Amino acid sequence: METQQIFEKYPPGDPSVLIPILQDIQEVQGYLSEEEMNKVATHTKLPVSRIYGVATFYNQFRLKPLGKYIIRVCRGTACHVKGSLDILQTLENELEISAGDTTKDLQFSIETVACIGACSIAPVISINDEYYGHLTVKKIQKLIAEYRQK
């Protein structure tokens, strides 16, 4: 879907639709480019600074493209007491990037989330739409190796 088609769903000049528009664009393109944010500013009749302000305020929005596999590491309290920091550090070591970044080959991105809500299988991560629970440092290395093969 083109950005123009997204705009057609929302009336021009209405500031309250800003977040849904940005969500839709990111859904299609994976991230928010400067070019798209300029277009949004024209459509909503808001200054670009306001668009940028909103895009950087919320954790959901990304200004850089993401990898093929998005690894979300749950950093909720239950996961924390069950060792999610080790899981995160292992991932960062394995992929040689820190949380919030994407590997150079655009294969993997690591993000942290406040809580996935699957506390029963803590510590938990999700890779795209798959959940992996009861993780250990060893399991995570195997998992990444499997994804590298894909």
Next chain:
Amino acid sequence: MADMNTYKNLFTNLWKDQDFPVKSLIECLSSNGDGNGHSEAELQAVKSLKDEILLENHEEPVILLGMGTCGLANGAQKIYDAFKTLLNEKNINAKLISTGCVGYCAREVIVDIKLPNYPRISYCEVTVEDVPEIVEQTIINKQVIVGKTLGVYEKNGHAGDWSSVNKMEDIPFFKKQKKVVLANCGVIDPESIDQYISNGGYQALTKALTQMDSEKVVKEVLDGGLRGRGGGGFPTGLKWKLAAQSKGDKKYVVCNADEGDPGAFMDRAVMEGDPHLMVEGMAIAAFAIGADEGYVYCRAEYPLAIARLEKTIKDAKAYGLLGDNILGTGFSFNLKIKKGAGAFVCGEETALLNSIEGKRGMPRPKPPYPSDAGLFGKPTIINNVETFANVPVLLRNGADWYSKIGTENSKGTKIFALSGKVKNVGLVEVPMGVTLREIVFDIGGGIPDGKEFKAVQIGGPSGGALPDSVIDTPVDYESLKSIGAMMGSGGLVVMDETTCMVDLAKYFMTFIQSESCGKCIPCREGTKRLLEILERLSSSHRAEKSAEDSLMRFQGMVYLERLSEVIINTSLCGLGQTAANPVLSTIRYFREEYEEHLYDRKCRAGVCRDLLTYKIDTDKCTGCTVCARKCPENAILGERKKAHYIIDDKCIRCDQCRANCKFDAIYVE
């Protein structure tokens, strides 16, 4: 079994000449024998359809799968697919239904089987491999698979030859619970409006619209003593009263479903398991304050909840229970969903309003309160999911009934998300006034692996960690405040001896510090300074370059409590005003652990890495070189097949070597 929207066929047949057949339907369902002005034939038709819809009377076997997020995370989708394929292969005529979550997350995936004339039986910890056996044994041969059972629902009365199986309500996890809000969760199909209506749904809304006026509704909620379930515990009825009295041509009802507390998933369970309940509550609230438009502000991280809400709103509209001129009473209420974009501060009501308006989610100064000038400057009420879900229950059963549950000042039940180091992780609903000990030990089953209980953290980043000495405190708003915690939204994280309380405070401060919106200085700067102090506490002497650094470390501890007080007293919104609670409560109850970190540079739980020294047991080390290869800092030296050693100055304590050693040769001191 009846198809979706079966009632629609019934009321178009039975009451086709009426403008509002749904009203007749709900009257028939709620009548207690007096018929409510309806003929015997009508009552009979409705009853037989109700039995069919609620599986009291059906011809095909029914398989119900718990497919909330936790079920899905445990592989429920694969099990669903496996059942589907197998039933097709064997040509078995059975119905496969996905339900919400019954709350017993530790035993997921839960599969219920309901055979005609048999009670509903629950199997737990089901895997894909179990599917053929369940189909063969239970569905075809009508036999119980003993090792897999969780329990049977007694509801249908005819336990038959399955009487040896536990009843659901006798299981310790369920025994002390009182399911009022979660009564339908995991039991009915959340996507079926027919099942919801059959179970008494929308009777409260009908009662409000046809037998009460807005003042009466507000009074009923006030008399029931319902208080906000999102944290502060403000009386819901009072909030509604203020908004109802507020003058304005346009008013809004907003549902706060931005459940951002780490370790809390009550609202998600309600939205995934019984979304109509919350929607009905919102419609009643709208009627009470005179609003005609509402928003559900839901986290984008809950895609399943959003999808179910969308269907719920669509179905309720098709039945005339939402939208324009509801049940012909002239009352209109339109509901929209707004997806949150991931900001914890949006759980604060005025920040949430800003976010709906398309702005950055920063709180507004109060007053004016939202009940005077809220969304788009119009009078608005904001309640969270659980609060709204309490409303239909309260109204249907009456304020007298409702106010009998709970304690003097805290009425009703509260849902807690029990997680962490506890055997029965899951969602529990208990009447207010039970003790934390009952929740953790009787319902939760205590601590696994023979470890020692240390603390239970209640209320997320705004709450506190409570030790053994105070967990006999009853759960109600005031008692929890008096021991330095708060109800919060209902996350309960249990901790054992392997959790470090300084690290816990640091964890929450890291969270709060990154989620602070930056509008007011005490919260933005204060939480950062608090975090720095905590980080210095658990840092090694190696990190200190001068004597001044060491002095700063002690100075920080001196200022820790004072700084906390300043943040609490001067922050703009609830986030800042409660930000220091995790620090204060851990100092209050675990001061000796802070002192150990400060004076002895020791972490008794072995969590604060900088205070540990990694060593290799030369007797156990085989020289396999795995640790040396895994070490990101090249801090491990040694020849192949000879014992290795760690250069302490280079070691960054990443734990990679210990986690990867196959011979348990690496230990910490």
